[in-house]
Amino acid sequence: MFSRRIPLYRLISRCAVMDSKVLREPAEIAQLYRDQCRFPALCRADVGPVITSRYGGQYCNVYTEWTQRDLERNENVKFCRQYIVFHDDKSVVYSGPSGNCTEIKGELLSVDSPSGEMKAVLRESTIKGEDKQFLEIWHKNRKLKCLNLTTLNKHGKVYEDDQFGCMVWSHSETHLLYVAEKKRPKTESYFQGPETGLLADEEETIKTDKKEETVLGQQFEYYEDWGEALVRKSSPVLCVLDIEGSNITVLEGIPTNISPGQAFWSPNDTGLVFVGWWHEPFRLGLKYCANRRSSLFYVDLASGKCEQLSSNSSAVCSPRLSPDLCRIVYLECGVFGPHLQCSRLCMFDWYTKQTSVVVDVVQRAKEDGFTGIYSSMLSPRCWSADSQRVLISCPQRCRKDLLVVDTSTGEVTSLTSQSEEGSWSLLNIHRDLMVVSCSSPNCPPDLRVGFLPAKGSESKMSWVTLEETQPQADISWQTLNFSPPPEEDNRQYPGLDFNAILLKPTEVTTGGKLPLIVMPHGGPHSVLVSEWYLSTAVLCKMGFSILLVNYRGSLGFGQDNIYSLPGNIGTQDVKDVQFAVDSVLKQGGFDEQKIAVVGGSHGGFLACHLIGQYPEFYKACVTRNPVTNLATMVGCTDIPDWCMVEAGYEYNTDIRLEPANLEQMLNKSPIKHVSKVKTPVLLMLGEDDKRVPSKQGIEYYRALKALQVPVRLLWYPGNNHSLSKVDAESDGFMNAALWIIQHLSL
Numbered sequence: 170m171f172s173r174r175i176p177l178y179r180l181i182s183r184c185a186v187m188d189s190k191v192l193r194e195p196a197e198i199a200q201l202y203r204d205q206c207r208f209p210a211l212c213r214a215d216v217g218p219v220i221t222s223r224y225g226g227q228y229c230n231v232y233t234e235w236t237q238r239d240l241e242r243n244e245n246v247k248f249c250r251q252y253i254v255f256h257d258d259k260s261v262v263y264s265g266p267s268g269n270c271t272e273i274k275g276e277l278l279s280v281d282s283p284s285g286e287m288k289a290v291l292r293e294s295t296i297k298g299e300d301k302q303f304l305e306i307w308h309k310n311r312k313l314k315c316l317n318l319t320t321l322n323k324h325g326k327v328y329e330d331d332q333f334g335c336m337v338w339s340h341s342e343t344h345l346l347y348v349a350e351k352k353r354p355k356t357e358s359y360f361q362g363p364e365t366g367l368l369a370d371e372e373e374t375i376k377t378d379k380k381e382e383t384v385l386g387q388q389f390e391y392y393e394d395w396g397e398a399l400v401r402k403s404s405p406v407l408c409v410l411d412i413e414g415s416n417i418t419v420l421e422g423i424p425t426n427i428s429p430g431q432a433f434w435s436p437n438d439t440g441l442v443f444v445g446w447w448h449e450p451f452r453l454g455l456k457y458c459a460n461r462r463s464s465l466f467y468v469d470l471a472s473g474k475c476e477q478l479s480s481n482s483s484a485v486c487s488p489r490l491s492p493d494l495c496r497i498v499y500l501e502c503g504v505f506g507p508h509l510q511c512s513r514l515c516m517f518d519w520y521t522k523q524t525s526v527v528v529d530v531v532q533r534a535k536e537d538g539f540t541g542i543y544s545s546m547l548s549p550r551c552w553s554a555d556s557q558r559v560l561i562s563c564p565q566r567c568r569k570d571l572l573v574v575d576t577s578t579g580e581v582t583s584l585t586s587q588s589e590e591g592s593w594s595l596l597n598i599h600r601d602l603m604v605v606s607c608s609s610p611n612c613p614p615d616l617r618v619g620f621l622p623a624k625g626s627e628s629k630m631s632w633v634t635l636e637e638t639q640p641q642a643d644i645s646w647q648t649l650n651f652s653p654p655p656e657e658d659n660r661q662y663p664g665l666d667f668n669a670i671l672l673k674p675t676e677v678t679t680g681g682k683l684p685l686i687v688m689p690h691g692g693p694h695s696v697l698v699s700e701w702y703l704s705t706a707v708l709c710k711m712g713f714s715i716l717l718v719n720y721r722g723s724l725g726f727g728q729d730n731i732y733s734l735p736g737n738i739g740t741q742d743v744k745d746v747q748f749a750v751d752s753v754l755k756q757g758g759f760d761e762q763k764i765a766v767v768g769g770s771h772g773g774f775l776a777c778h779l780i781g782q783y784p785e786f787y788k789a790c791v792t793r794n795p796v797t798n799l800a801t802m803v804g805c806t807d808i809p810d811w812c813m814v815e816a817g818y819e820y821n822t823d824i825r826l827e828p829a830n831l832e833q834m835l836n837k838s839p840i841k842h843v844s845k846v847k848t849p850v851l852l853m854l855g856e857d858d859k860r861v862p863s864k865q866g867i868e869y870y871r872a873l874k875a876l877q878v879p880v881r882l883l884w885y886p887g888n889n890h891s892l893s894k895v896d897a898e899s900d901g902f903m904n905a906a907l908w909i910i911q912h913l914s915l
């Protein structure tokens with residue numbers, strides 16, 4: 170058993186094979202990680218208004234926000250940089266940065282007014298040890314207003330998340346809309362106040378006076394929330410600030426059984442359009458779960474009347490109003506079933522009140538290769554200037570492409586499928602100027618702009634790079650396609666295929682055999698696209714080859730592919746991963762005695778299955794918050810429907826579990842195979858994980874301990890399912906790398 174007392178690096182040196190080309194020294198690995206952390210990622214871009222220069226040329230500013238891990242300060246820092254783009258409405262004439270980057274501190278949300286004259290900022294600041302939220306209105310170079318929202322106490326904290334959160338100027342620029350937690354009554358214990366010794370009627374008078382503001386005995390009331398990464402977000406309300414009068418109104422008229430979010434102003438500012446999620450009979454986790462019953466609503470500001478605009482029985486998100494203010498597009502998918510699915514692109518006509526399906530669900534890839542829309546968030550703006558076309562970036566197999574949808578015909582054209590390899594993300598589009606980022610497994614994200622070509626000329630797309638990144642010559646990668654062997658074909662969904670991305674160090678010494686790290690993604694309805702990932706880049710630079718497997722059930726391959734997996738988890742997905750690994754090994758050049766498996770969540774479920782079902786094969790295993798037993802998880806995860814659906818059942822909210830259901834869940838779980846495990850396992854658990862509660866990992870840990878299989882558990886307080894705080898992520902990376910090095914005897 171691995172002893173914690175001996176420094177890890179000494180153990181590693183001891184069991185190291187001297188001719189191995191893998192980097193083994195912890196200090197060198199940490200340095201490599203530190204170096205690779207210096208590539209920032211883009212998180213936002215805005216296109217400012219058009220300005221005509223005194224010489225007649227026109228230009229606009231492109232404002233960008235980036236995030237970067239700061240290992241010294243142990244935080245993800247956010248910074249902005251602006252670029253100036255001269256153009257003639259069809260092409261970029263000249264572009265370049267205007268000034269250097271500036272760190273952004275304390276800003277939770279910020280948005281420019283439509284004219285670009287004003288800016289609203291939601292700021293968090295700690296004053297005398299207490300967190301306060303402020304709403305600031307800036308005009309050109311001065312702060313016009315600063316409202317202390319905490320003191321005003323009209324509502325609870327403002328939502329800054331992607332799920333509900335928004336901050337939107339009215340078209341008239343006189344009002345600002347945002348979402349906040351509903352104000353809760355002040356509460357006190359029945360025993361908190363001093364004993365009064367007053368006469369009964371005097372006491373009654375005081376109680377009546379206090380009744381307005383303080384309720385008794387409700388301090389320990391349980392408030393449901395929206396689960397993983399949305400804790401303490403329970404009852405969102407829509408709030409409107411009247412800027413001139415500094416007056417905040419919390420909107421009434423929204424049905425009490427729905428939670429509103431993703432709101433914006435209707436044409437003419439007469440009301441608000443928003444997505445409402447039903448929360449009766451109870452709330453379920455929303456993160457990575459686009460399958461929650463929800464609809465598009467309109468609330469009229471004058472009458473307070475609320476109208477439902479979309480179907481009553483589906484799940485919707487990302488409504489976006491066209492520039493001509495006539496139509497709204499949004500994404501729609503089924504309720505329950507797989508947590509993420511192929512979406513429909515729907516369009517609501519504001520004036521005729523008619524809804525049409527612009528792009529339907531795609532069961533199998535079309536002849537032109539289009540596999541459907543897989544997105545749960547459209548970019549903040551997605552319409553072409555003429556309000557005819559919509560831009561979407563989403564996975565098409567394992568590549569994220571930029572797709573143009575013609576809303577009058579439903580025709581979908583790719584802007585990027587013919588471009589160099591890699592994945593594309595649309596950050597924004599305004600007046601046809603697109604701001605995008607492109608990256609690949611060996612090239613960190615860059616920043617580009619380009620004008621959307623006229624309809625029919627999409628192949629003439631040309632990009633201007635504002636921020637260039639260099640491909641890393643020491644990392645090579647390729648996409649591999651797999652058809653499962655006939656005995657593994659899915660009878661209900663025959664003929665499906667899947668794929669994987671293989672990364673290898675470019676220089677492999679002659680005769681040297683590569684160790685391989687197998688990484689199946691989580692979800693299971695998710696996908697690993699051909700983009701830049703910090704951990705795979707560092708591992709590859711250390712000398713590992715890495716196989717990222719998109720087994721059947723992944724997003725981006727058609728709805729049938731997704732539907733083939735529920736009911737078959739623990740078998741079909743496991744076999745697909747093993748088939749991909751075996752096929753890669755047949756290529757030659759890999760050391761079959763040095764194979765590790767790494768996965769988080771459902772990827773951790775697969776990693777634990779693989780070491781149970783192929784006990785001789787994997788020499789090291791690392792898992793982050795793995796699902797180990799569906800039967801014990803169903804009662805405590807924020808998404809119990811996931812356990813039912815993936816185990817092969819339909820879910821509804823009044824379901825009663827039978828022993829047979831639990832038996833089936835257990836049979837599909839990695840814990841079922843634990844007695845066969847020989848592989849040393851490193852478990853990394855987040856104390857605050859609501860999705861896969863840490864008890865799942867602990868259950869597996871205890872089973873391995875009892876079996877005397879080497880196991881180590883890393884416990885990350887203050888971390889949720891993603892283990893993404895800078896110290897947890899970097900510590901997890903180092904320990905994972907060293908665990909693999911140790912147990913692969915490198």
Ligand SMILES: CSCC[C@H](NC=O)C(=O)N[C@@H](C)C(=O)O
Pocket residue numbers: 456457508690691692693695769770771772796806808811812860861890891
């Ligand atoms: C009940 S937990 C299900 C697993 C989880 N699915 C959805 O949230 C999962 O695998 N998550 C992935 C996306 C991850 O955290 O990497």
